[in-house]
Amino acid sequence: xxxxxxxxxxxxxxxxxxxxxxxxxxxxxxxxxxxxxxxxxxxxxxxxxxxxxxxxxxxxxxxxxxxxxxxxxxxxxxxxxxxxxxxxxxxxxxxxxxxxxxxxxxxxx
Amino acid sequence: xxxxxxxxxxxxxxxxxxxxxxxxxxxxxxxxxxxxxxxxxxxxxxxxxxxxxxxxxxxxxxxxxxxxxxxxxxxxxxxxxxxxxxxxxxxxxxxxxxxxxxxxxxxxx
DNA sequence: GCAATACGTTAGCCGTGACTAACGCATTCG
DNA sequence: CGAATGCGTTAGTCACGGCTAACGTATTGC
Numbered sequence: 491x492x493x494x495x496x497x498x499x500x501x502x503x504x505x506x507x508x509x510x511x512x513x514x515x516x517x518x519x520x521x522x523x524x525x526x527x528x529x530x531x532x533x534x535x536x537x538x539x540x541x542x543x544x545x546x547x548x549x550x551x552x553x554x555x556x557x558x559x560x561x562x563x564x565x566x567x568x569x570x571x572x573x574x575x576x577x578x579x580x581x582x583x584x585x586x587x588x589x590x591x592x593x594x595x596x597x598x599x
Numbered sequence: 600x601x602x603x604x605x606x607x608x609x610x611x612x613x614x615x616x617x618x619x620x621x622x623x624x625x626x627x628x629x630x631x632x633x634x635x636x637x638x639x640x641x642x643x644x645x646x647x648x649x650x651x652x653x654x655x656x657x658x659x660x661x662x663x664x665x666x667x668x669x670x671x672x673x674x675x676x677x678x679x680x681x682x683x684x685x686x687x688x689x690x691x692x693x694x695x696x697x698x699x700x701x702x703x704x705x706x707x708x
Numbered sequence: 709g710c711a712a713t714a715c716g717t718t719a720g721c722c723g724t725g726a727c728t729a730a731c732g733c734a735t736t737c738g
Numbered sequence: 739c740g741a742a743t744g745c746g747t748t749a750g751t752c753a754c755g756g757c758t759a760a761c762g763t764a765t766t767g768c
Contacts, residue, residue, distance in 0.1 A: 491754095491755080493608075493610060495608045495613070496605075496608045496609065496610070498608075499602075499604045499605045499607075499608035500605065500755085500756090501602060501605070502756085504604070504681065516714075516715090517714070517715065517716090518713095518714065518715085526756085526757065526758085527757070527758055527759085528714090528715085529716085529717085529757080529758070529759080529760095530756065530757055530758075532715075532716060532717085533716095533717090533755095533756080533757085534756085536716085537755095548715095550714090550765065550766070551713065551714050551715070551764065551765040551766060552713095552714060552715080552765095553714075553715065553716090566682070569678055572613065573675070600724095600725080609725090609726090611726085625744075625745090626744070626745065626746090627743095627744065627745085635726085635727065635728085636727070636728055636729085637744090637745085638727080638728070638729080638730095638745095638746085638747085639726065639727050639728075641745070641746060641747085642725095642726080642727085642746095642747095643726085645746085646725095659735065659736070659744090660734065660735040660736065660743065660744050660745070661735095661743095661744060661745080662744075662745065662746090
């Protein structure tokens with residue numbers, strides 16, 4: 491899964507990101523919110539980690555996964571480029587779409 | 600391909616959307632910009648049409664595909680919800696992310 | 709020490725998405 | 739007319755993603 495947008499687009503992974511956005515969660519906590527196996531969740535987390543959207547810190551025998559602010563910023567940037575550099579540039583003369591870039595996206599501390 | 604975001608996330612389809620954003624193009628025109636077969640492009644356009652992102656109008660023996668403003672607005676709305684309703688709501692107290700919604704997205708006329 | 713917990717990892721299944729090659733159908737042109 | 743163009747459609751391949759079940763591993767608690 492080399493593509494950042496494709497990785498984040500998958501429905502279950504989107505929900506995982508949403509969940510992790512509320513703060514660090516263990517794998518079992520995350521899996522509790524999904525109808526699939528903990529193994530599936532673990533693999534999804536692996537994909538998200540692979541593209542740098544999440545990371546984890548060990549604490550005892552648990553792994554607290556958390557959103558990686560830098561990765562979320564990159565995701566946000568790619569989504570922004572999808573509209574600005576690639577789409578809105580053709581429509582710039584039509585509506586001059588105002589647009590903000592959220593490179594300062596962060597998890598709650 | 601029932602999911603709008605997943606449909607739009609596919610790299611080739613993203614590029615197709617970018618290309619169509621510059622105005623209506625025939626299938627062969629689109630296919631000329633890709634290393635894959637015209638058949639593959641045709642199927643990609645089928646997917647994009649299925650989720651309501653593009654449409655086409657016949658003109659002689661050509662099919663001019665064009666971006667569907669309403670569909671693009673829905674895509675934009677879903678992407679916005681991904682950050683606001685689902686992600687930013689957890690971080691709202693942290694940064695109170697400002698956010699715009701572009702429901703008025705349109706193709707150049 | 710041993711059992712239980714919280715994971716990751718692997719094998720394997722299954723669906724499906726992306727693709728090509730071939731065909732079929734309209735449309736235009738000669 | 740027929741040939742060529744511009745498509746869609748289909749069959750069929752291939753790879754891969756998502757998933758489960760089973761197992762292996764570290765950590766905690768008894």
